[in-house]
Amino acid sequence: MTLAVYITVVTFLLGVAQARLVFPPGSDMGYIVSDDPETKFDEANGIDELVDDNYEKHLLQRAEREAIDAVESALLRRIQDRIRIAKDVEDEYPQTTVKDANRMAAVPDNLPENMKDDKHGVAMGVPHIKCDNGKVNLSVDWNESPVNYTCYDPKHHRLPVQEDLKSVTQCVNIPPNYVPQHYCMGTEISYNSSLPVYGPHRPLWPTYGEYTFVPPQRWLHTVEHGGVVMLYHPCAEPLLVQRLKKVLTGCFRKHVITPYSNLTVERPLALVAWGCSIEMAVVDEKEVKAFIKKRALHGPEGHMAKDGSFNQYLIAKAEYPPGSDNSDKNICPMDKD
Incomplete structure (x- = not known):
């Protein structure tokens, strides 16, 4: 993991953090909306717009958020692992x-x-x-x-x-x-x-x-x-x-x-x-x-x-296919070819 990649990931995660969760009245489906002043969400008049298809590109629904959380966690763990690695052992083979x-x-x-x-x-x-x-x-x-x-x-x-x-x-x-x-x-x-x-x-x-x-x-x-x-x-x-x-x-x-x-x-x-x-x-x-x-x-x-x-x-x-035995040598035993 290079320093440039590390900075990019951290910057992305900090950017995602500048948002908040909004719930429409009577619903348990939450939406992530930006706290960026330029895209300030009008909570008084815009709550119904959350479910409008025209606003999909501005919203992250709960299922998507869970996916991003999982990816972020995996990335952070990977970064931490790489930081702990001091040096590489010589390659055993090219692969x-x-x-x-x-x-x-x-x-x-x-x-x-x-x-x-x-x-x-x-x-x-x-x-x-x-x-x-x-x-x-x-x-x-x-x-x-x-x-x-x-x-x-x-x-x-x-x-x-x-x-x-x-x-x-x-x-x-x-x-x-x-x-x-x-x-x-x-x-x-x-x-x-x-x-x-x-x-x-x-x-x-x-x-x-x-x-x-x-x-x-x-x-x-x-x-x-x-x-x-x-x-x-x-x-x-x-x-x-x-x-x-x-x-x-x-x-x-x-x-x-x-x-x-x-x-x-x-x-x-x-x-x-x-x-x-x-x-x-x-x-x-x-x-x-x-x-x-x-x-x-x-x-x-x-x-x-x-x-x-x-x-x-x-x-x-796994089970033995019909016609096979414990030597596994009879491959595709039911094949008529």
Whole structure:
């Protein structure tokens, strides 16, 4: 966060503060109106004008205010976090940066020996209060802001569906000997890509299934185990979201489904597997199945069938599709092609 950006955010927040809340008689719907002398609100004669469409551009209704409050809080917390960060740790790979205020190593000094691992730095899948138990210090990855999973368009508009826009598939060249490191919750992990397809992550991976929200620091462990992650913009067309869910859940148990606001508005749907992603404007069932069949079960531990233990905000646990088994090798088992 540069100084210029910080000043801009603070100036914006101070500007928003120069306003007051007005309630029309007999209504519990409040409106934010400016206290700027040049746009002074005539409370005696103008209360009825609050509900006039011609004045919408001058007003912020309660739902919009809640959205702005959530964004402001997240921004302030982010600024405070950045201020505490003194220096950056060297990049592990071009896509990835690991940052930590205390210059902590991947393996804390006080971590028990049985939690250490020569391969990943920290043993995977072992809950521990001094590292990662899936319950403590989770705000390092996500501050539980509803911005990450809620469509806050004040008119409740959904993103327009661009039916003629082709999907985009991208894969990165991961070194064959690359092994992603596991970092305890005392270390912040961020990614230089808005849609990472590999990188360091937390020791505990998510239980397969659908979530209110799960951060990439968790689901990148899923793709290391050969899983497929479905991402969708919170304002994506619900029918398309449901269609993509149906195809994925009918093909493959080892999946995680979560909203993800970093997707583009042009292609608000995506699948991520080890080293690859596909971003979509619409759902082409054949294309989706082809991606899953080709990209699933890859990764350094791609054939690990064991489920994860991280389950914060899990909505529904994944089930084996009819015709599949606990090896997960029979992908899209009901597909007649």
